[in-house]
Amino acid sequence: MNRVLEDVIHKNVANTERITAENTVGYVVSDNASGSVAATSFDNTTAQGIVKHMNGLLVGLVQSAVRDLDPTNKLCYLRVASRKFEYLVAPEDMFTITVLQ
């Protein structure tokens, strides 16, 4: 895994635990370059499914939709509210964090 990403995850362990302690179903951090799971509270299959469908595919499509509508605009984050839970997807330059609550 990317050294810098590993460092960021390591530094934010306390934050991550605080966030996931309060009414959160779980989280996934994915490495944007490789599309792999960098850190997660889920089992690997669930985490990979979320990374594939949300972090990878969807974030790219939403970013281009936002830019198609206004080339000077930029996606900050995405909230997908479904019947069972809500996906909060925050794309950063090197990694993407998805929290389910």
Place this chain on the structure above:
Amino acid sequence: MNRVLEDVIHKNVANTERITAENTVGYVVSDNASGSVAATSFDNTTAQGIVKHMNGLLVGLVQSAVRDLDPTNKLCYLRVASRKFEYLVAPEDMFTITVLQ
């Protein structure tokens, strides 16, 4: 335009005005069947751009991403936060409402 949709829009004029009076940039209601703009506070070009990129294309992709992850789940609404404003997209059976705030 679809009779039922016209009726819904007509009945909700007061709500729509209240929603758009408070800090909202504007709104678009689109007819899911025809993909056309049913009601909007924007100029037609802006409204059609939003309907094309958000109501049509993106809502369909998010719905399938949610269902790919869990076939028994269903998309309720979508919030796309960008640097300039936030798109709140609420897909219903016959129409889709997008509010910018």
